[in-house]
Amino acid sequence: MRIPPRVLTVAGSDSGGGAGIQADLKTMLALGTHGMSVVTAVTAQNSLGVQGAWELPAEAVRAQFRSIVDDIGVQAVKTGMLASPELVRTVARLLAGVDAPVVVDPVGVSKHGDRLLAAEALESVRERLLPTATVATPNLDEVAELTGVKVTDEDGMREAARAILAYGPRWALIKGGHLPGAPVDLLSDGREEHWFRGARHDNRHTHGTGCTLASAIAAHLAKGLDVPQAVGAAKAYVTGAIAAGFPLGAGIGPVDHAWQWG
Ligand SMILES: Nc1ncnc2c1ncn2[C@@H]1O[C@H](COP(=O)(O)OP(=O)(O)OP(=O)(O)O)[C@@H](O)[C@H]1O
Ligand SMILES: Cc1ncc(CO)c(N)n1
Structure with a gap:
């Protein structure tokens, strides 16, 4: 009997199914793992943007987490949209008691520019959440918001990694997908540097790329890969998913x- 590795996402729901919890669970299934979820917030969202967002009470987040961890157990955890300072602090406290790798995707603003994290929560992300991370996966906008570092080239990505690592995650994966040219991501733990270069796919249907990459890293960590191997395998998966992104609705479709x- 195959018992798949167990992976938990702590994130918001995307009603359109392209990002958030829905992207995370699909990624976890596609990579042969058992996905589980702690829902932090519900968004009304589609290919055009976010029409509404409602966060859950901290008690509901704690209860979901305890139900999963105390009975089923987890071999890796991924976090996404955490909405408010209170939920960031709640999740950081829960993660501190977990004996499994944690991938923190410090989701700030959606592709359409809608805020998914209150500006007042940035301090808690820096001081409470990032220290719990085995890997933190900010994009360049999140790097700028969290550290003030504005990246325009690959040297800037090194500076960004140092600034993120100063908050205590074991590894920083700086996603350079928003720079021109071939999309390149830098993984660093302060000693080792790994550059992951993918082919750029000029496909506008890229809703969910960040969630998919972070969940794929968590799934591969749960399967026993080390961090550089897990990031390499996750990058290959997200690159394929972007190449195959398809139109839905009137705006940006999903990967x-x-x-x-097939
Ligand atoms: N057009 C593209 N073609 C190929 N790879 C891409 C493209 N755009 C981004 N990537 C890669 O996809 C992954 C996710 O990066 P991205 O910068 O899009 O994340 P994100 O901004 O957090 O996503 P989201 O908008 O979903 O929050 C990275 O590995 C990045 O290099
Ligand atoms: C719920 C949710 N989480 C994350 C993202 C990524 O931007 C999104 N669009 N929606």
Whole structure:
């Protein structure tokens, strides 16, 4: 009997199914793991943007987390949209008691520019959440908001990694997808440097790329890969999913989580 590795996402729901909890669970399934979820917030969202967002009470987040961890257990955790300072602090406290790798995607603003994290929560992300991370995966906008470092080239990505690592995650993965040219990400623990270069796919249907990458890293960590191996395998998965992204609705469609299944 196959018992798949167990992976938990702590994130917000995207009603459109392209990002958030929905992207995370699809990614976890596609990579052969058992996905579980702690819902932090519900968004009304589609290909055009976020029409509404409602966070859950901290008690509901704690209860979901305890139900999963105390019975089923987890081999890796991924965090996404955490909405408020209170939820960031609640999740950081819960993560401190978990004996499994943690991937923190410090989601700030959606692709359409809608805030998914209150500006007052940035301090808690820096001081409470980032120290719990095995890998933190900010994009360049999140790097700027969290550290003040404005990245325009690959040297800037090194500076960004140092600034993020100063808050205590074991590894920083700086996502350079928003720079021109071939998309390159830098993984660093302050000693080792790994550059991951992918082919750019000029496909506008990229809703969910960040969530998908972070969940794929968590799934591969749960399967026993080390951090550089897990990031390499996750990058290959997200690149394929972006290449196969498809139009839905009138705006930006999702990446294809099932691209390997044809
Ligand atoms: N057009 C593209 N073609 C190929 N790879 C890309 C493209 N855009 C981004 N990537 C890669 O996708 C991954 C996710 O990066 P990205 O910078 O898009 O995350 P993000 O901004 O957090 O996503 P989101 O907008 O979902 O929050 C990275 O590995 C990045 O290099
Ligand atoms: C719920 C949710 N989480 C994360 C993202 C990524 O931007 C999104 N668009 N929606």
